[in-house]
Amino acid sequence: MKKTSIAFALAIGLTSHAIMAQETPAIEKQYTKEIEKLTKAKKVKAAFEIIKGQMDQTTADHITLTEVLAPPFMEDEKGKVFAKMLEEAGVDSIWTDKVGNVIGLRKGTSDESGYVGVDAHLDVVFPEGTDVTVQKVGDTLKAPGIGDDTRALAMLISMLKAMNKADIKTGKDVLIVGSVGEEGLGDLRGMKYMFNESGLDIDSWIAIDGGSMGRISNAGLGSKRYKLEIKGKGGHSWGAFGLANPHHALGKAIDIFSEAAWAYTSGDIPKTSFNVGRIGGGTSVNSIPFESWAEIDMRAIDPKNLDEIEAILKKSVEKAITAYNASGVKGEVTYELIKIGDRPSGELPGSLPLIQRTMAATQYFGVVPSLGRGSTNINIPVSKGIPSVCIGRGGKGGGAHSLHEWFLNDEPADESIQLALLVTLAQAGLEK
Known part of the structure; x- marks a missing residue:
């Protein structure tokens, strides 16, 4: 485990979704050992270094995606930009479904059924005509939607690039998704389609749509x-x-x-x-x-x-x-x-392997994990009893859902992306 001191990251208004704390269970030793083993694997170490080395490009992707406005029910243009990034980063197949979810499939090596999904939502709350030009003030990025949830879309691209460059292979198939309809009257239409109508056999889901590292939602409000x-x-x-x-x-x-x-x-x-x-x-x-x-x-x-x-x-x-x-x-x-x-409401027990793995991975980065409840994309799978978590985008930010939204990478800038990768690999399985 890293020797950095464990500190609870401040939850500084990077999301409008209220996350109410729950009693967080102890992390079982088997999952701590599982995460430690993963982090010692040569390909995982290489992927971590790649993520760190491509942070400037991740920031550039973050800005590009932010400057494509995606009001509720009007996510198509941002979806096209995200799809192009997925294609350039390298996926086995890519498609946009009936409601607008952009889905990249990265095939696994085993015959085990069931996809592991990782997503960030494309839509923002701002109406057509909003100026989403990104302003840089020192290391701070300012623009409507810069945090919620465009930062997470850029994280997915960085994670995918690192997996491919490090030649990481997973046991299970992984879906990397830019979803629609998370905000407001979108009413989670992207996730409702994925889990109710798409026909995809999804057995676990990881959403990136929170604030600081350490905040883990395992329940839907x-x-x-x-x-x-x-x-x-x-x-x-x-x-x-x-x-x-x-x-x-x-x-x-x-x-x-x-x-x-x-x-x-x-x-x-x-x-x-x-x-x-x-x-x-x-x-x-x-x-x-x-x-x-x-x-x-x-x-x-x-x-x-x-x-x-x-x-x-x-x-x-x-x-x-x-x-x-x-x-x-x-x-x-x-x-x-x-x-x-x-x-829908719902809650998953903290003893589930996905939740235990997420807590163990969070602790690896020197942050105390805290379980909570929010209104996010995981409401749908959670209500169906499908293992799901929502993890934070990391960094620091404020002004979510306002014209003055801002984002700053005040942490080691790569760690939130490394965390997303670690949770994904723990759930999908790392093939040697």
């Missing part, structure tokens, strides 16, 4: 999201005064839901949250709107609580609209509650 649309006839604020007003009905719905949801989440239950994140509608200050809408986010550790707060929302909206229409207004409003997001 579930969420349900709805858009509430309320409609009426609309009219002039004076001439049609008294006409049923969708905004007024929306306010009543939010009030009734907030009161009921607050009482529920304040009870003796695992952490559960609710939030009205966006509202809109109307044409002018002196017009009764013909439409009003709100977007609601609900999250819970336990799937049961998520179902229950969802039921509270539905009951509250129905109660509010019924009461509003019976309040003496002229005419009535109608409503529709549209589901716009559904991310």
Whole structure:
């Protein structure tokens, strides 16, 4: 094991995904020995040195990928750039699937079935037209999306190059993936397709989409999201005064839901949250709107609580609209509650080999591993019981999901990539 002192890396806002700490189990000796053996292998040592030697190119790739904007549902152009990088780095085959996931296959040497997947997501939260030009201030890179999650895409390319240059062969096939739909209303559509429709036999998954080294997510924080649309006839604020007003009905719905949801989440239950994140509608200050809408986010550790707060929302909206229409207004409003997001919860035991290997590999780099729960691509495989982890991008950063996002490699710049490689090799198996 390295002789560097073990220090817990500060979690400095490199991701917007809340990662709640869990009790981290002890690392079993067999996995510590497994990782130590891997790191002593000549080809692994060579790959580590290659990763270190190509950091300038990794930074160049990082900048190139960042400067291709990939708003939700518009990841195609960045996908093409990532695919070209995969091809140049060397994969056995490459394809873009039905929903836009870019997949590179690196074949293993054994007949053992089941792919080991490693991914970073292509999409960012920023809309079309956002300036994503990277500014360098000393060693710091500044641009929207520079950390979340473009840094991880560049890590995948560096890792792949090192595997090929060091002539590393794995037992199992490895999929290297630039996935779509991780952010916001993308609703994990890339992972839902991979695990529900693609037909690929995937038996483990490693996502790179966190902050500092040491933060390991082995659990998915579930969420349900709805858009509430309320409609009426609309009219002039004076001439049609008294006409049923969708905004007024929306306010009543939010009030009734907030009161009921607050009482529920304040009870003796695992952490559960609710939030009205966006509202809109109307044409002018002196017009009764013909439409009003709100977007609601609900999250819970336990799937049961998520179902229950969802039921509270539905009951509250129905109660509010019924009461509003019976309040003496002229005419009535109608409503529709549209589901716009559904991310399942789930948790994998820390005793699973993949999680043990990830903790042992993290410890090798002198960092104390800490298990947690987040809303990431692993929500889907975790909910199906498929061994999965989400590991950090390393470095230091801030301003995630803002126009002022920044990234700085303040660690030994190669170690987060070496960690991703080590976990992948431990899971896929290193052939001599």
